[in-house]
Amino acid sequence: MRGHYSGEVPEDRSHGATTGAEPQSDVLSAEQLGRITSLHRGFTYQHLYAAGCLLRLQAAEVRRLRVERDEDVEVEFDDRCLYLQVKTRRGNLTWGDVEGAVDQFRSIRDEHTAGRRSGTPYLVVVTNAGLGPDLLTRTRKASWPVDVAIVGPGRPHPTETWLPDPGRDLAAMLQNCTDQAEQIPFGSLSAETLVWKLAARVQYACTGAHGHEFAASDLPQLYEQFVEELQAFPQLPAIYRPRSGEPELANDEPVRLVVGFSGAGKTTWAANAAAHCPQPVTYFDVAGYQAASVPGALARELAARHFRPEAGSLPTAAGIEVLRAVHSLLVQAEIDVAVVVDNVHLLEIEDMRLLVDALPTARLIMLGHPRPEQIALAAHLGISPESLDGWGTDTIAAVFDSEGCTLDYGTAQRVLSLTAGLPLYVLNSAHLTRTAYAGDGAAFCDSVQAETHIKATAQELILKQVLDHLAPRSRAVAGLLAVAEVPLTGTELQRLAEAVSMRPTHAAQAVRDLSGWGFTQDFADGRVTLHDAVRPVALSASEDLPDEGAQRVRVALLDLLEGQRGFPQVGRWMRLLAETGRIEQLLDLTTMEAFYEGGYPREIHATIAQTAQDPAQDNGIRFEAHNALATLAYSEGDQEAYASHVNVMERLAAQSSDSSIGPRERVLLAIRQFILCGRAQDVHRLTAAFTAGLTQVVNGSREERALRYNFANGLFQAGEFDRADVVATKLTADYCAYLGLSLSELTGPITVLEARVGDSQDPDDYKRLADCLSLSVRARRSQGIASGPQTLSAIPAMHLYQLTGCWRQAVDSGQEVVDILMNAGDMQQALSILNRLLVMAQEFNLQEMMVGLRSQRAVVLAWLGDIAAARAEIGSLSGYEATPDQAADIRRQKSIIESLAAQQPS
Numbered sequence: 001m002r003g004h005y006s007g008e009v010p011e012d013r014s015h016g017a018t019t020g021a022e023p024q025s026d027v028l029s030a031e032q033l034g035r036i037t038s039l040h041r042g043f044t045y046q047h048l049y050a051a052g053c054l055l056r057l058q059a060a061e062v063r064r065l066r067v068e069r070d071e072d073v074e075v076e077f078d079d080r081c082l083y084l085q086v087k088t089r090r091g092n093l094t095w096g097d098v099e100g101a102v103d104q105f106r107s108i109r110d111e112h113t114a115g116r117r118s119g120t121p122y123l124v125v126v127t128n129a130g131l132g133p134d135l136l137t138r139t140r141k142a143s144w145p146v147d148v149a150i151v152g153p154g155r156p157h158p159t160e161t162w163l164p165d166p167g168r169d170l171a172a173m174l175q176n177c178t179d180q181a182e183q184i185p186f187g188s189l190s191a192e193t194l195v196w197k198l199a200a201r202v203q204y205a206c207t208g209a210h211g212h213e214f215a216a217s218d219l220p221q222l223y224e225q226f227v228e229e230l231q232a233f234p235q236l237p238a239i240y241r242p243r244s245g246e247p248e249l250a251n252d253e254p255v256r257l258v259v260g261f262s263g264a265g266k267t268t269w270a271a272n273a274a275a276h277c278p279q280p281v282t283y284f285d286v287a288g289y290q291a292a293s294v295p296g297a298l299a300r301e302l303a304a305r306h307f308r309p310e311a312g313s314l315p316t317a318a319g320i321e322v323l324r325a326v327h328s329l330l331v332q333a334e335i336d337v338a339v340v341v342d343n344v345h346l347l348e349i350e351d352m353r354l355l356v357d358a359l360p361t362a363r364l365i366m367l368g369h370p371r372p373e374q375i376a377l378a379a380h381l382g383i384s385p386e387s388l389d390g391w392g393t394d395t396i397a398a399v400f401d402s403e404g405c406t407l408d409y410g411t412a413q414r415v416l417s418l419t420a421g422l423p424l425y426v427l428n429s430a431h432l433t434r435t436a437y438a439g440d441g442a443a444f445c446d447s448v449q450a451e452t453h454i455k456a457t458a459q460e461l462i463l464k465q466v467l468d469h470l471a472p473r474s475r476a477v478a479g480l481l482a483v484a485e486v487p488l489t490g491t492e493l494q495r496l497a498e499a500v501s502m503r504p505t506h507a508a509q510a511v512r513d514l515s516g517w518g519f520t521q522d523f524a525d526g527r528v529t530l531h532d533a534v535r536p537v538a539l540s541a542s543e544d545l546p547d548e549g550a551q552r553v554r555v556a557l558l559d560l561l562e563g564q565r566g567f568p569q570v571g572r573w574m575r576l577l578a579e580t581g582r583i584e585q586l587l588d589l590t591t592m593e594a595f596y597e598g599g600y601p602r603e604i605h606a607t608i609a610q611t612a613q614d615p616a617q618d619n620g621i622r623f624e625a626h627n628a629l630a631t632l633a634y635s636e637g638d639q640e641a642y643a644s645h646v647n648v649m650e651r652l653a654a655q656s657s658d659s660s661i662g663p664r665e666r667v668l669l670a671i672r673q674f675i676l677c678g679r680a681q682d683v684h685r686l687t688a689a690f691t692a693g694l695t696q697v698v699n700g701s702r703e704e705r706a707l708r709y710n711f712a713n714g715l716f717q718a719g720e721f722d723r724a725d726v727v728a729t730k731l732t733a734d735y736c737a738y739l740g741l742s743l744s745e746l747t748g749p750i751t752v753l754e755a756r757v758g759d760s761q762d763p764d765d766y767k768r769l770a771d772c773l774s775l776s777v778r779a780r781r782s783q784g785i786a787s788g789p790q791t792l793s794a795i796p797a798m799h800l801y802q803l804t805g806c807w808r809q810a811v812d813s814g815q816e817v818v819d820i821l822m823n824a825g826d827m828q829q830a831l832s833i834l835n836r837l838l839v840m841a842q843e844f845n846l847q848e849m850m851v852g853l854r855s856q857r858a859v860v861l862a863w864l865g866d867i868a869a870a871r872a873e874i875g876s877l878s879g880y881e882a883t884p885d886q887a888a889d890i891r892r893q894k895s896i897i898e899s900l901a902a903q904q905p906s
Contacts, residue, residue, distance in 0.1 A: 041170060044199070046072050046086040047206075048173045049126060051198040052164030053084075055180045057216050060162035066213040068206040070108060071101075071123075080120040082160065083108060087125060092132035093150070098125050102148055109147070124157060125150045128168050231301055233271035233283045233340075239402075240272050241395045241423070243388060249273035249281065250338045250363040255356055257344075257378055257385045259370040259518060261533060262462045263424030266367040269388055270340050277338055279363060280306065285342040291351050295323040295358065298341070302326050306335055323358045330362070337362050344368035349377045356381060369466075370518025387518075390421020390533075397879035403430040405439040406881035410847035414445040419459060420533035428458035448536055463537040466517055476502065477510035478519060479542030482535050483553055486568045487527035492560050499552040500545060554580055567844055578607040587611070587621065590628035605632065612648070619652045620660025626652070630672055635808070636848075637885075639679060646672040663696050667703050670696070671710040678717025686714045702765075705731060705738075709771055716779055725779035728772045732793075735769040747792065750799045757803045767809075770800035774813050781816070787823035794820055807844040811837050811853070818856060827863045834860060851877055851886045855893040862897040867904065870897045 050073050053065055066074040073084040085101045087093060105123040112121045123145075129152060131139065138144060151157045153168050164180065167173030174195065181191035205212055249270060260266050274281040282305050284298045299322040307329065330337060339359060344352055345368035356364060368374070370385070378385050391399070393412040400407050400415070407415065419425035433444040436455050447453040467475065480496045481488070488496070490508065497507035511528055514520045519534050530538055542550065554576055561573040577586040586604065611617055612625035626645045633641035649669050653661045670693035677686035690711040697703040712727035736746065739760075745752050757766050774797040780790050794816045801810035814837045821830040834857045841849050854873055862870035874894055882890060 042086075042088050043203075045088050045128065045167075045170055045173055047199040047202045048170070048177055048195070049073065049084075049086050049164060049166065050202040051195055052173075052177045052180060054198055054202070054214060055177065055195075056162050056164065057214070062216050064213050064215045066211075067202055069212055077119065080122060081112070081117065082122050082124055084124045084126055087127045087129075089127065089129040091129065093125075093127045093129045093135060093152075094132040095135045095138055098135065098150070101125060102145065105145075105148065121147065122160075123148045124160070124163070126163075126166050127152045128166050128173070231283055231285060233274060234267060236268065236271055240268070241391060241398065242272070243269075243390065243395075243421075244392050245389065246273070247386070247388075249277045249340070249365060250279055253383065254360075254362075255364045255366070255381050255383055257366045257368070257374065257381075257383060258388065259368055259374065259385045260387050261422065261466075261518060262369060263422050263458060264388060264390075265423035266388060267342055268423065270342075270365065270367060274338075274340070279336050279338045281338045281340060282306075283340045283342070286346055287343045291347055292319065294347065294351065295320040295355065298339075298355070299323040299326040302330065302337070302339070306330060306333075306337065320354050320358055323355070327359050327362070338365065339363070340365045340367065342367045345371050345374075349373050352377055353380065370516070372513065372516025375516055390416070390419070391423060391426055392416070392421065394876045394879065396421065396426050399426050400430045400433065400441055401879040403434045403439075405430055405433045405441055406879070407441040408848075408881045408883075409850045411441045411445060412880065413845075413847050414449075415441065417532055418445060418448055418536055420531060422459075422533055424462075425457065425459040425533060432457060451539065459533060460537055463534055464540075466519075467534075467537055467541065470517070471510075471513065473502070473506055474510040474513040475541040476500065476544065477507055478514055478530065478534070478538040479540075479545060480507075480553060481514075481520070481528070481530045482538040483542050483550070484529070484557055484572075485535070486561070486566070486572050487521075487523055487529040488560075489525075489527050493528070495556050495560060496553050499556045500549045551580075558582075571845070575603050578604045583607065583611050584621065587624045587628065590624065590631070605629075612645075618660055619656045620665070623649055623652045623656075623661060623665055627668055627672070634675065643676055646676055664703070666696050667693060667707060670707065674710045674714035675717060678714035681718045683715070683718050683720060686711070686718065690714075705734065705768065709768065709775070712772075712775055716775060716782075721779040721782045725776050725783075728776040728779065732769065732772040732776060735765065735772060739765060739769065741769075746796050750803075753796065753799055754803055757800070763804045766800050767804040767806050770797045770804070770806070770809070770813070773797035773800070774809070774816070777816060777820075781819075787820045791820045802840075807840055808846055808849070811841050811846060811849050814840075815852070815856060818860070822860065822863065827860055831857070831860045831864065851880060851882060852889060855886075855890050859893050859896050862900045865904070867897065867901045871901075 050065070050067055053073060053075065057065060061077070063076045063078060066076070071083040072086045075082040075084065083105065085098075087097055089097065101123065105121075108117075108123075109121055111117045112119065125148070127150065131150065131152075135150075139150060149157055149160075151163060152166050153172070154165075156165065157163050165176055167176050174192070177195040178191045181194045201214075204210075205214065243265075246269065258266055258270075270283070274283070282302055284301050286294050289297055296319055302323075303326050339362050341355065341364065344366040347355075352366065374385060393409065393416055396415050396419075397407050397409075397412045400412075415426065415429060419429055429444065432453075432455055433439060433441050436453075437444045437447070444453070448457070467478070470478065477493075477497070480493070480500070484492075484496065493507055493511065494504040497504060511520065514530075515522065515528075519531055519538070520528050521531055522528055545553065558573065558576045558580060561569050561576065564570065564573070574586065574589065577583075577589075586607065590608070608625050608628050612622055612629055614622070617625075626648045630642050630645035630649070633639075633645060646669075649672060653666060653669055670689055673689045674686060677683075677689060690707065693707045694704065697707060708727060708731050712724045712731065715721075715724035715727065736742070739756075741756065745756065753766075757763050760766060773793040777791050777794040777797065785791060794813060798810055798813040798817050801807075801813050814833055818830045818833055818837075821827070821833070834853060838850070838853050838857070840846075841853060854877060858870045858873040861867075861873060874890065874897060877890055
């Protein structure tokens with residue numbers, strides 16, 4: 001098909017709607033002037049549209065663009081070819097205007113069908129005009145070719161959205177191109193000038209120069225003919241989510257090395273921090289450069305950004321020398337700069353040292369992935385590699401909420417543990433949760449932890465590449481650390497290595513190798529563990545171990561962890577009991593008071609439930625399993641499940657004819673029945689069950705005191721608060737007498753109680769004393785006694801729970817203390833206690849208590865006058881999936897905060 005330069009002038013080629021009336025002139029033929037003017041408008045419009053295409057070529061991943069061949073503009077992709085015919089009109093576009101193009105396109109289509117041209121062809125008619133009625137009707141018919149489209153102002157192509165928006169006239173087309181040119185970073189050439197220069201190059205190519213075409217690979221060089229192109233930080237996301245305690249970009253250190261896995265958000269952090277940096281910041285990404293060209297390219301970036309030089313004004317040097325010369329110019333001009341060099345892991349260590357040496361007065365911030373050789377670089381520079389913290393649970397919940405997936409507090413903590421909070425991994429996890437798990441965050445976490453997920457996560461795809469680079473021995477040790485989960489000392493790691501016949505020296509070397517790749521986290525006491533983000537991926541390395549080797553590792557780890565008191569170690573030991581089939585030992589743990597006080601591993605719940613349902617187990621073991629499940633249901637507020645387990649316990653006790661169900665078990669059953677009677681408000685049956693239970697125990701014994709406490713608790717459940725207080729108060733006195741504890745010791749400094757508990761043969765007795773004190777306070781508060789001397793026993797109750805390791809009850813009792821202090825007007829002390837309780841809940845995995853603690857803290861902040869902080873705290877909870885009780889609590893606390901805000905002066 002002919003192009004504009006074929007020598008033909010169409011009958012009404014009124015290209016480009018005019019911006020006003022034609023200027024008057026004293027030419028001999030006004031009609032000829034009008035034809036010439038219209039013709040050039042059309043050509044100029046076409047050239048500008050081609051320039052607009054050039055500006056978008058790289059983003060669209062186009063191979064090449066041609067002008068004035070078979071069509072005005074031709075765009076070649078790997079899999080398709082677009083044939084663009086540009087038509088401008090004063091009025092509407094008609095069928096007669098495009099009929100020839102559609103007919104001629106059949107020939108082009110045949111060429112592609114015959115294989116003489118590659119790719120799928122499409123015809124795109126680009127116009128500044130609206131569509132006439134006849135043409136509009138034709139385009140809406142089913143017979144209209146599917147590979148022909150007409151685009152115009154406000155009518156983009158349905159699939160080729162990268163195509164520039166046609167302007168209604170030359171001025172609009174120029175503005176569209178200028179807006180696009182402003183997206184290309186440069187410093188010494190205006191956007192409009194770049195557009196006109198590109199349009200001139202298009203016009204030159206239309207004459208046949210350079211084969212009528214522009215290759216995408218030539219564009220950087222083409223732009224450089226006009227301007228020294230500057231790199232810029234990648235654009236920040238629409239919502240930038242900061243990390244807690246983000247560091248500044250430029251601090252007192254002249255050189256910094258910030259390392260992190262791909263996806264850790266290093267570049268995004270630097271881009272955001274640069275906006276707040278007092279020094280001018282130059283960003284330079286070494287990716288895509290040969291090492292030898294990096295110094296020169298960085299020199300051009302610094303010169304262009306800070307001096308706006310002409311191309312020939314740079315120092316006449318090469319390589320590292322030109323960078324030193326530009327640095328000298330910066331020093332002479334007294335320009336203090338910060339330079340962010342990205343992807344430094346792609347450079348050799350010697351190349352990085354040369355960059356540092358060439359910029360002695362600049363603040364140099366190097367970003368890269370962790371690599372073993374960086375240890376030597378850091379030692380040479382006298383610095384320590386830094387890493388960025390991941391997002392916290394609030395941000396994780398907000399990210400999932402933006403994807404339409406809500407997480408409860410505990411699930412947000414699981415996502416944090418799986419991803420280390422690294423931004424890309426969290427974002428990808430939220431996307432997969434929405435697309436593959438119907439928005440169920442817990443299901444996503446379950447599948448990743450069980451390694452049953454079908455779609456690979458970005459975390460796996462990225463970190464598996466690093467894992468595959470490791471030596472086999474290092475992979476094996478990564479697998480051992482993944483199985484261990486908790487930090488290990490060198491001796492403990494050697495024990496696990498011996499279980500798979502690995503020498504201690506080899507294990508130590510492997511740890512050093514893993515550290516160099518950023519796979520480990522080291523502790524001041526010499527312990528080592530895997531980076532949280534690596535653990536899910538490193539588990540695949542543990543699967544390389546033979547079954548018998550893996551079992552030996554678990555048994556060795558079980559022995560190592562037994563008796564350790566750290567919460568993570570105890571939790572891992574419990575799960576190992578389940579994994580190695582030691583069910584009776586696990587059930588023995590469930591009879592201990594402290595078992596339920598931390599965030600016990602949820603995985604063992606299924607093991608206990610399986611044991612409870614197993615008919616092959618004897619009645620005594622099944623009874624203990626249901627007893628444990630009843631306690632778990634009680635702590636979670638699941639009344640239906642609690643009643644179900646107690647009913648099974650009653651049936652097992654009735655069926656048992658052996659010694660597996662003895663006096664202890666029958667007392668346990670009576671205690672469980674007290675709760676059911678209390679909730680049913682059946683005080684008569686409760687009293688009868690208590691009386692019957694007393695016949696099973698010795699007067700004054702521990703079992704008798706346990707019955708009395710649970711009887712009081714049953715009265716409390718039944719709403720008999722006064723009677724519950726009487727029983728609990730009498731029992732408190734009996735415990736104090738039994739323990740030899742005076743009132744002054746009970747209510748005195750916590751150090752006194754700490755010494756008494758530490759010297760006790762059975763600290764659980766002090767925990768049971770705390771139960772009585774707490775129950776008495778709750779009964780009094782339920783009767784309307786909000787504060788004062790009658791509620792002060794809440795404080796020693798909180799202390800005793802804490803000293804005996806009953807963390808859940810310590811937090812619960814602590815919240816009672818906070819309420820009492822608030823009612824008494826002591827807000828500062830209330831805030832101090834709440835801050836300690838939050839640390840405790842986080843440390844001992846009491847995630848289900850965090851929402852209540854934080855909403856309570858928000859109200860305390862409001863009472864102290866910090867309305868902004870109160871709103872921020874309560875607002876941060878909106879991203880979490882709340883239980884009905886939590887949601888009601890948040891609404892109530894918000895109401896209090898806003899009421900207090902309304903009382904403040906304007």
